[in-house]
Amino acid sequence: MAELPDKRTAPVDWYLAVVEAADLSDKRYGVKGMNVWTRYGFRARRNLDRVLVREIEATGSEAVEFPALIPATEFAKEKEYIKGFDAQVYWVTKGGLSELDVPLVLRPTSETAIYPIFALWVRSHQDLPLNVYQIVNTFRYETKTTRPFLRVREIHFFEEHTCQADEARATERVRSNLAAFARMAASLGLPYLAIRRPEWDKFAGAYYSIAFDTPIGGARTLQLGSVHHYRDNFSVPYGITYERADGSRTYVHQTTFGLSERLIGAIVAVHGDERGAAFPTEIAPYEVVVVPVPTAPTRAALEATAAELAARLDRAGIRAFVDRGDERPGAKYFRWELKGVPLRLELGPREVAAGRVTSVDRFGRKGSVSLAGLETEIAERLREFDDELGRRARERFAASFAVATDLAQLAGSDRVRLVGWCGSEACGHAIEKAIDGALLGTPEGPTPAVDGPPSRCIACGTTEGARWAVAAQPV
């Protein structure tokens, strides 16, 4: 297997090489931005979905599924939304041989598919809150370069859509989503900042947008997902109203929460290193791989023992795989490290004689596990691995930010920059130009690497109302 490009000096080449070498995605399908999920990559995706479902359902959301095609007439009802999306939708204009009277849009996101039906579902205050999510594929005609998982045209999309009685309750739902994402990200070992987007960069049609961003080296960041408060911006054009207890009628306030397979790309980009990918155990296609280290006479017995170990782990809910391939053990070690498996078990004659098995985690930390206590000891090792994975990620996260006090410091920056900002759009664009990227917005929680508020706006120097904002190069 060839050497990987250097992650520091050639991050994009490194990322593409890891995705390919780890066999997470096959990009040879003949449509730009539409890639094939391999067996290995799909396992990761299924595990990711399981975490998302678990956490969102814990907040009282239920699964639904709406159709992929949307009549043009419904699609066009909210004018900001249309402006934001009409340049990147796929159209279905023919049915068989005939032109359709009403062309159909292949959903770029599902507001316009769902809200006409919400208008039918919501009638009384007793129908609220309405919290539903779906995990479906959405389609966007991306014109920029596409990258597996990070920028695709067929998106594996998680989207929650809710209706609340009023603005305050919608705000509460946003808070609840932020907390749910915090739990999801913890499962993935991904540190991030929740950042309120500036006016000019909020979701089309939103009252405000809060996005989750994580640094991935240099000044570059990756958006992991977003939560939006729509107020009644959609419920008015779509007529989603309810009757209060006193008989009066009013519009609902809505929120959405969106995530995608980008999270898998983020796991690769954030946790990966010179050896390849590194999966947190919740998402790992296999949590444990057993590698027999045979000599000719012990081969059959060792493979049988390895299969038993894997079966025991599977029964204990730990996804395990026995690598019986014809390669030498060392070649297998390299491959499974590249593929990001958290824990490897080496089983040779020495281990069998001692009633133990050697464990080596993705970071190369060795241990010895007794066969008798296999399940509990492995579970413990996996916990230790996740702790270490998270610790390393947080360490890099903390080192990713630096304050800039002058626009000149933004050019060619090797960190994500925290800047004082007065809140004006003109200054925002000046900052974006200086860093050749974007002003992501203002952090929702505490801002890392700073103490107290900024003294002034980095662009205009105003001291009045200056607050911390994040400037970066989003990928």
Added chain:
RNA sequence: GGGACUGUGGGGUAGCUUGGUCCAUCCUUCGGGGUUCGGGACUCCGAGACGCCAGUUCAAAUCUGGCCAGUCCCA
């Protein structure tokens, strides 16, 4: 929307300027045999490509045109 560039086995490439020495190079991958097996084994045999369509020419991976696909830059 404007411009530049690129397209060679499954992946990565050499060859293209100056047409012939190319039934296309090397690495990797894949299939089979043998010797091996505690950190990327070795060896033997085998498989696999010039984006598509036209044109020029005695002769095209190489030149020309169109198309398709992709990449990058600018708006």
